[in-house]
Amino acid sequence: MSLLEVVRFALRGLSANKLRSALTMLGILIGVAAVILLVAVGNGSAQAISERIEALGTNTITVMSAGRGGSSGTALTTGIADALTDPELAPDVASVSPVVSAAATLTYEGTDHEVSQFVGTTPGWFAASNTPVGTGAGFTADDEAQGRRVVVIGQTVAEELFPGTDPLDQQVTVGGALFTVVGVLSPKSSTGFQDGNDTAVAPLSAVRQVLTGYGALNSILVEARSPDRVDAVQSQVATILNQRLDVQPGAASTPYRIQNASQLLATQTETADTFTTLLGAVAAISLLVGGIGITNIMLVTVTERTREIGIRKALGAPRRVILTQFLIEATVLSVLGGALGVAAALIGSSFEIVGVRPVIVPSSIGLALGVSIAIGLFFGGLPAGRAARLRPIDALRYE
Amino acid sequence: MTRPVLDVRDLTKVYGAGEATVHALRGVSLTVARGDYVAIMGSSGSGKSTLMNILGALDAPTAGTYLLDGVDVSRLADRQLALARNRLIGFIFQAFNLIPRTSAVANVELPLAYAGVKPRQRRERAMAALEIVGLADRARHEPNQLSGGQQQRVAVARALVTDPALVLADEPTGNLDTRSTADVLEVFDQLSAAGRTIVLITHEPEVGDRTKRLVRLVDGRIVTDVRQSPLDRVPVGARTGRHSTT
Numbered sequence: 001m002s003l004l005e006v007v008r009f010a011l012r013g014l015s016a017n018k019l020r021s022a023l024t025m026l027g028i029l030i031g032v033a034a035v036i037l038l039v040a041v042g043n044g045s046a047q048a049i050s051e052r053i054e055a056l057g058t059n060t061i062t063v064m065s066a067g068r069g070g071s072s073g074t075a076l077t078t079g080i081a082d083a084l085t086d087p088e089l090a091p092d093v094a095s096v097s098p099v100v101s102a103a104a105t106l107t108y109e110g111t112d113h114e115v116s117q118f119v120g121t122t123p124g125w126f127a128a129s130n131t132p133v134g135t136g137a138g139f140t141a142d143d144e145a146q147g148r149r150v151v152v153i154g155q156t157v158a159e160e161l162f163p164g165t166d167p168l169d170q171q172v173t174v175g176g177a178l179f180t181v182v183g184v185l186s187p188k189s190s191t192g193f194q195d196g197n198d199t200a201v202a203p204l205s206a207v208r209q210v211l212t213g214y215g216a217l218n219s220i221l222v223e224a225r226s227p228d229r230v231d232a233v234q235s236q237v238a239t240i241l242n243q244r245l246d247v248q249p250g251a252a253s254t255p256y257r258i259q260n261a262s263q264l265l266a267t268q269t270e271t272a273d274t275f276t277t278l279l280g281a282v283a284a285i286s287l288l289v290g291g292i293g294i295t296n297i298m299l300v301t302v303t304e305r306t307r308e309i310g311i312r313k314a315l316g317a318p319r320r321v322i323l324t325q326f327l328i329e330a331t332v333l334s335v336l337g338g339a340l341g342v343a344a345a346l347i348g349s350s351f352e353i354v355g356v357r358p359v360i361v362p363s364s365i366g367l368a369l370g371v372s373i374a375i376g377l378f379f380g381g382l383p384a385g386r387a388a389r390l391r392p393i394d395a396l397r398y399e
Numbered sequence: 400m401t402r403p404v405l406d407v408r409d410l411t412k413v414y415g416a417g418e419a420t421v422h423a424l425r426g427v428s429l430t431v432a433r434g435d436y437v438a439i440m441g442s443s444g445s446g447k448s449t450l451m452n453i454l455g456a457l458d459a460p461t462a463g464t465y466l467l468d469g470v471d472v473s474r475l476a477d478r479q480l481a482l483a484r485n486r487l488i489g490f491i492f493q494a495f496n497l498i499p500r501t502s503a504v505a506n507v508e509l510p511l512a513y514a515g516v517k518p519r520q521r522r523e524r525a526m527a528a529l530e531i532v533g534l535a536d537r538a539r540h541e542p543n544q545l546s547g548g549q550q551q552r553v554a555v556a557r558a559l560v561t562d563p564a565l566v567l568a569d570e571p572t573g574n575l576d577t578r579s580t581a582d583v584l585e586v587f588d589q590l591s592a593a594g595r596t597i598v599l600i601t602h603e604p605e606v607g608d609r610t611k612r613l614v615r616l617v618d619g620r621i622v623t624d625v626r627q628s629p630l631d632r633v634p635v636g637a638r639t640g641r642h643s644t645t
Binding site: 002005009012016017307308310311312313314315316317318319320321391392393396 | 452455457458459477478481482483484485486490492496497498499500501505509510512513514515557561
């Protein structure tokens with residue numbers, strides 16, 4: 001009996017039970033599609049996180065004061081910030097931006113808007129922090145030196161205070177002083193819960209005068225000449241700071257903290273990896289559950305047909321032919337169901353799922369498909385092999 | 400004298416072990432010549448079904464030899480057994496045992512497919528076999544669209560289609576009403592008249608009476624073996640004309 005003939009037998013066997021065949025394929029489809037999509041969602045959100053962090057700029061470090069109190073000995077001052085722009089001791093530093101920030105209420109024609117971060121800094125900050133100005137212009141070094149009250153506002157602030165009007169050259173009241181809006185920042189993707197667009201940036205001197213006073217700086221943003229010089233910049237900055245702040249060599253703790261954007265990125269990537277692993281575990285469990293479903297259907301299908309196997313044996317079917325027929329049936333079901341599952345996952349991944357754009361991991365397709373097909377073949381073939389080995393009379397009597 | 404189609408010697412079959420041992424057959428010897436039409440009768444538990452399953456190579460005996468058309472079936476491996484079932488034996492079951500959701504003609508073709516006959520030839524021979532049992536017009540029907548008698552006639556066609564040396568029937572009329580029983584027995588009579596070797600088991604006397612030879616089995620042993628009509632004549636039942644062909 002030729003293989004072609006056996007294939008025809010298998011297809012006839014499948015079409016004789018269309019509903020059962022369809023349900024078996026549906027079970028495999030769901031198992032495969034669930035695994036691929038879950039991994040894709042995990043992967044997609046991990047990629048989204050690292051993109052957002054990269055948008056913050058990877059060639060900067062942030063120096064912050066570690067002490068809680070404002071003790072003058074350890075506080076960051078503009079003097080320290082100036083000391084960091086030292087071509088001798090810190091050749092890899094491109095720019096240094098001292099930063100103060102405070103929560104403030106902006107008022108325009110009776111409309112109030114509270115920003116959590118009213119930033120006072122120098123013009124170099126816009127480039128260093130990867131926060132370009134969209135419309136209008138940033139303030140200049142001259143504005144900063146003169147302490148002019150000009151402000152660049154974020155998108156959210158512009159929408160809140162100036163709905164439908166052009167915010168440029170309008171005057172807003174901040175802390176009892178009038179600031180002129182000279183620019184609006186480009187929209188920025190948000191990191192976590194904070195709205196990156198709900199901010200306002202003004203010259204350092206003006207902000208100190210009006211809002212924060214002349215105490216310590218909140219932080220100093222240091223830009224490296226290139227992303228691969230970030231670590232060098234970090235050690236150069238640390239050397240200068242140790243000198244200025246009288247830190248003993250080998251001291252356990254320093255009065256300052258240096259945050260490295262690429263370190264942050266590494267940490268976040270690690271977090272994202274954990275997230276992917278978690279989703280992978282969920283996917284593995286759904287693959288297991290799907291596999292048990294496939295096993296169940298295959299076992300029932302073949303057991304139900306033990307009698308048919310008995311009839312076929314009584315009519316003179318060799319064991320090999322019966323086994324081949326059932327293996328082909330199981331293969332067709334598993335492969336078709338698996339392929340449909342992959343198709344469903346590919347279609348599903350083109351939609352946004354709970355705000356995440358899924359990114360398919362090719363290996364997850366191979367894994368899901370491989371496991372489903374292997375389970376389908378094994379649990380379709382095993383009982384068929386057992387039934388084919390029975391004496392015809394035992395198979396016929398099987399209930 | 401040609402060699403007998405069926406030659407069994409001292410066949411025994413034991414089920415279970417220890418306390419629960421059941422001796423279904425306690426040494427059965429039987430020879431059936433070509434063209435004979437034998438009915439094996441016996442009460443329930445007499446071992447007639449066990450004997451039938453062994454004769455049909457569906458079950459293996461515990462001891463004894465079984466020559467089918469000169470071939471020692473008890474020594475065959477699985478592959479050759481399948482071949483023997485396919486080429487030498489046509490088996491008819493009490494419960495019809497057609498493959499469900501498969502047309503009558505496809506059911507009849509099945510043994511030919513396993514024998515490796517080409518599709519076109521297969522279809523021709525299957526239709527010819529259905530013609531013999533008078534069901535050519537129902538070839539496309541599936542088993543659940545046929546009456547019990549029609550299903551059994553399809554099963555008879557399936558048993559005939561490979562042109563086997565021996566047709567075995569295990570209570571072929573056990574599940575049928577009087578009218579269908581008559582139809583099926585009519586087919587058997589025709590087959591016997593055409594020279595086929597038939598062995599059937601039954602517990603209905605009117606079925607046993609129509610055959611050429613009646614064997615009674617009690618408690619796993621043959622007690623009587625009566626020839627009811629000569630080997631080369633048409634069977635007794637067919638001669639009485641109780642059931643005319645319609």
